[in-house]
Amino acid sequence: MILEALGSAVLGLILAWAATHRLGHRLPARPLVLCTGGAGALFGDFVTHTALDPGTALLSLLGAAVISVASLSLLLRPTGRLRRRSATA
Template structure:
């Protein structure tokens, strides 16, 4: 379980790095992204390990990647664009 935890945190940090490289202007601070990716992957590993039990390290890491990706996707902000006001609001 120790190696699964360590591996999931490393995978979460790698996911965070990839997200920051591909969407730098649509994510909050670097610190928040790395923390969210690591903790999301760690929670995913815990959840998958609890559901499947011991003896499934690849599936546990796959669950960590999945939950880490979903958690990071919650941080993505919409593209910045100016909202058009309606004629009634002006």
């Protein structure tokens, strides 16, 4: 179980690192993104491990990746090209 948690944390950090390189202009500071990716992966592993049997390590890692990507997507900012004027302006 410790190796599963360590693997999911590393997976979350890898996903966060890839997100900072691919979408760095749309994300906040790098330490926040890395912490969010790792914490999201650990939470996803915990939820998947609790919902399924303890013997499903691959499914737990899949759940960790899904929750990590979902939490990283919440940090994305708009590109700025879609500015719309309000009705009062």
